[in-house]
Amino acid sequence: MKYLHDIGSYFLMLKRVFGSFTKTSVLRHLILKEINDLIITSLPIVAFISFFVGGVVAIQTALNMDNPIIPKTLIGFATRQSVILEFAPTFMSIIMAGKVGSFITSSIGSMRVTEQIDALEVMGINSLNYLVFPKIVALMFYPFVIVVSMFLGIMGGWVAGVQGGFVSSSDFLAGVQEGFIPYQLFYAFFKTLVFSFILATVPSWQGFYMKGGALEVGKASTNSFVWTSVLIIAANYIITQLLLS
Amino acid sequence: MIKVENVHKSFGDEKILKGINTEFDKGKTNLIIGQSGSGKTVFLKCLLGLFKPEQGRIYYEDKAIQDMDDEEQRQLREKIGMLFQGGALFDSMNIEENVMFPLRMFTNRKKSDHLDRVNAVLKRVKLENVNKKFPAEISGGMQKRVAIARAIVNEPRFLFCDEPNSGLDPKTATIIDNLIQEITHENNITTIVVTHDMNSVMEIGEKVVFLKEGLLVWQGTNQEIFKTDHEDVTNFVYSSDLFKKIREVQNKEA
Ligand SMILES: Nc1ncnc2c1ncn2[C@@H]1O[C@H](COP(=O)(O)OP(=O)(O)O)[C@@H](O)[C@H]1O
Numbered sequence: 146m147k148y149l150h151d152i153g154s155y156f157l158m159l160k161r162v163f164g165s166f167t168k169t170s171v172l173r174h175l176i177l178k179e180i181n182d183l184i185i186t187s188l189p190i191v192a193f194i195s196f197f198v199g200g201v202v203a204i205q206t207a208l209n210m211d212n213p214i215i216p217k218t219l220i221g222f223a224t225r226q227s228v229i230l231e232f233a234p235t236f237m238s239i240i241m242a243g244k245v246g247s248f249i250t251s252s253i254g255s256m257r258v259t260e261q262i263d264a265l266e267v268m269g270i271n272s273l274n275y276l277v278f279p280k281i282v283a284l285m286f287y288p289f290v291i292v293v294s295m296f297l298g299i300m301g302g303w304v305a306g307v308q309g310g311f312v313s314s315s316d317f318l319a320g321v322q323e324g325f326i327p328y329q330l331f332y333a334f335f336k337t338l339v340f341s342f343i344l345a346t347v348p349s350w351q352g353f354y355m356k357g358g359a360l361e362v363g364k365a366s367t368n369s370f371v372w373t374s375v376l377i378i379a380a381n382y383i384i385t386q387l388l389l390s
Numbered sequence: 391m392i393k394v395e396n397v398h399k400s401f402g403d404e405k406i407l408k409g410i411n412t413e414f415d416k417g418k419t420n421l422i423i424g425q426s427g428s429g430k431t432v433f434l435k436c437l438l439g440l441f442k443p444e445q446g447r448i449y450y451e452d453k454a455i456q457d458m459d460d461e462e463q464r465q466l467r468e469k470i471g472m473l474f475q476g477g478a479l480f481d482s483m484n485i486e487e488n489v490m491f492p493l494r495m496f497t498n499r500k501k502s503d504h505l506d507r508v509n510a511v512l513k514r515v516k517l518e519n520v521n522k523k524f525p526a527e528i529s530g531g532m533q534k535r536v537a538i539a540r541a542i543v544n545e546p547r548f549l550f551c552d553e554p555n556s557g558l559d560p561k562t563a564t565i566i567d568n569l570i571q572e573i574t575h576e577n578n579i580t581t582i583v584v585t586h587d588m589n590s591v592m593e594i595g596e597k598v599v600f601l602k603e604g605l606l607v608w609q610g611t612n613q614e615i616f617k618t619d620h621e622d623v624t625n626f627v628y629s630s631d632l633f634k635k636i637r638e639v640q641n642k643e644a
């Protein structure tokens with residue numbers, strides 16, 4: 146019963162987000178701010194994690210290849226496949242559910258408990274459009290974050306593979322270019338866009354409809370992380386079934 | 391002028407407002423008083439249209455909000471200023487941006503004109519040289535003044551204040567109360583202040599409405615409130631020792 150109610154309230158929220166629009170000049174300013182808060186400030190952590198996890202993927206692949214008939218190019222190939230198909234789009238999104246998701250929930254939630262949302266409503270502003278719409282737009286730039294993650298993940302694999310003496314630079318790069326299927330890139334970016342919508346709206350919903358005080362803001366942020374990541378994993382499974390099998 | 395007719399509001403099975411009738415006058419500070427939990431904030435939010443009453447009508451001048459379409463409600467909102475209990479300043483914006491916010495939303499003048507108006511109202515609430523500070527960097531009393539500045543920047547016809555002096559020391563509270571009253575008189579606006587503070591009643595209670603458990607049980611002026619025999623009102627008024635002593639002295643003199 147509660148779940149049905151929650152699902153209903155989530156979709157009603159979406160309807161209201163696209164209801165009456167905030168003044169364009171104000172909205173533009175808000176969107177730029179959100180791009181900075183949600184996208185730009187996420188780049189360092191994304192870059193750090195991608196580079197080193199890409200490196201570990203390459204090393205693990207190399208260490209598990211004890212059969213000499215398997216060509217060394219497989220290291221590059223396997224790194225590319227795992228980074229592009231799963232690591233960058235899906236696992237980065239889980240990390241972003243922690244970083245961006247809890248930021249969104251706690252900032253909207255604290256506006257709720259300190260009556261800042263009421264203040265917007267009193268002024269006749271559609272607070273959902275004002276707060277959530279700029280986040281949805283900002284997160285449309287999220288695929289660029291994933292491009293950075295893909296690139297640095299593969300770079301990390303290359304550096305780790307060559308530095309560790311597991312593979313020659315030319316073998317690795319040949320592997321990266323081997324058997325490339327553009328449709329897989331489409332699949333990766335399609336799911337990234339779906340995740341970005343989840344990342345913008347589910348934490349907003351958690352923050353907007355919360356009740357209580359500062360303590361509840363903390364609880365809502367935790368809940369937000371749990372729900373956002375569960376939904377991302379579920380969406381990943383469904384999209385993969387639909388597009389790849 | 392705001393007229394209230396038979397307003398009922400419940401949450402679930404719990405009846406919070408049980409049929410309120412009253413009128414709030416223009417050019418006066420109208421006070422809504424009562425114990426915590428008596429429904430004052432809920433009543434205020436009904437007046438503002440943040441809560442929809444199940445029954446009853448609320449007239450702004452001659453038109454009921456219940457009869458207004460979305461556009462008329464939006465226009466009404468532009469004429470309303472609201473001072474929230476905690477200030478409700480936007481903490482991602484500095485003081486200047488906070489006060490300028492309603493202007494940016496509702497008017498299309500040049501930024502320099504906006505800035506002139508912002509500086510004028512900040513001066514009116516006796517705050518200068520804080521433009522670039524953030525809400526978290528100034529004291530509670532200053533935050534309240536910024537919130538007043540934001541509420542009046544767009545020259546509202548109706549001003550609502552929810553417990554404007556909660557969390558302030560008595561002296562600052564008096565300053566804030568007087569500021570609200572002066573602004574009301576200067577601009578001839580309809581001001582409604584929710585409070586449970588007897589000092590405010592004495593200072594600025596030009597019209598006082600007393601709520602108890604969702605019912606309006608008494609209304610009058612701050613002169614009348616000390617003379618009434620209404621038991622609920624006297625219990626509330628003389629709940630503090632100070633007022634009890636004052637009454638004893640008065641009774642002796644009489
Ligand atoms: N949004 C809400 N949902 C449910 N109950 C509420 C809500 N807001 C207020 N109440 C209840 O209404 C009653 C009156 O509250 P309120 O108007 O805030 O009192 P006060 O006179 O102290 O301002 C309280 O019992 C409160 O629990």
Ligand SMILES: [Mg+2]
Nearest residue numbers: 430431552553
């Ligand atoms: Mg209250």
